[in-house]
Amino acid sequence: MTMPARSGVDAEELDDASIVERSWSDVDAFAVIFDRHAVTVHRFLARRVGGELADDLTGQTMLVAFDQRRRFDLTQRSALPWLYGIATNLLRRHRRTEVRQHRALARAAPDTVQEGHDELVSNRVTAATRPLRKALAGLSAAERDIVLLIAWEGLSYDEVALALGIPIGTVRSRMHRARRKLREALPEEDH
Missing domain, CATH: 1.10.1740.10 (RNA polymerase sigma factor, region 2, helix turn helix motif)
Known part of the structure; x- marks a missing residue:
């Protein structure tokens, strides 16, 4: 336009x-x-x-x-x-x-629910990413948001602070904690 x-x-x-x-x-x-x-x-x-x-x-x-x-x-x-x-x-x-x-x-x-075909396929496809997903799930929502905005979207710390409406120091401290948790949660060859 x-x-x-x-x-x-x-x-x-x-x-x-x-x-x-x-x-x-x-x-x-x-x-x-x-x-x-x-x-x-x-x-x-x-x-x-x-x-x-x-x-x-x-x-x-x-x-x-x-x-x-x-x-x-x-x-x-x-x-x-x-x-x-x-x-x-x-x-x-x-x-x-x-x-x-x-x-x-x-x-x-009911207590017993059978998985459909789509769920079975999805489970098999995501099996390879399970360790990373599990590690990300171990982060708080606030830490995960920061990690994904920086890692996936390439935002700077300043941009993340602006996006989430938090001080840049908070972004830095949450990112530091998140990195530490991810290092501890992921097998050595994954990081």
Whole structure:
């Protein structure tokens, strides 16, 4: 999408902060933020929850971002850390809801449940990644979010702090603890 700016400059030449600010008066301008970052946000979510749910959460992320665009810190050139923060919060909310639903289902479900074909295939495919998944599961949610934003998405500590709304010192200390826990949990050849 090419959107002329007030100065006659195309949207491709504007940073995200300028686009978000422009979207305050021209709601169509926010489509540039979607075009620039939706695929990246989707990839981040898909790595954590799979493609289908990532589709939903990406849409929700963009909707929340649009609704809260006046809260975006215009001193930040990129909206991506902000979008990661929104996506992470939505993912946490989804997981809390999923846990509650699973507990309710477990109380109501019969004791013997047979796995379907999809579950069997999924279990076999993920067997190779089990040690890493187990190690990541051993981290607190806060530590895991930081590790995945840094390792998978390549965010800097500053960007993670911005995305999660926490001080950079907290990012550093959580990352340090997470690395220590991962070293202890993973077999020597995996790290």
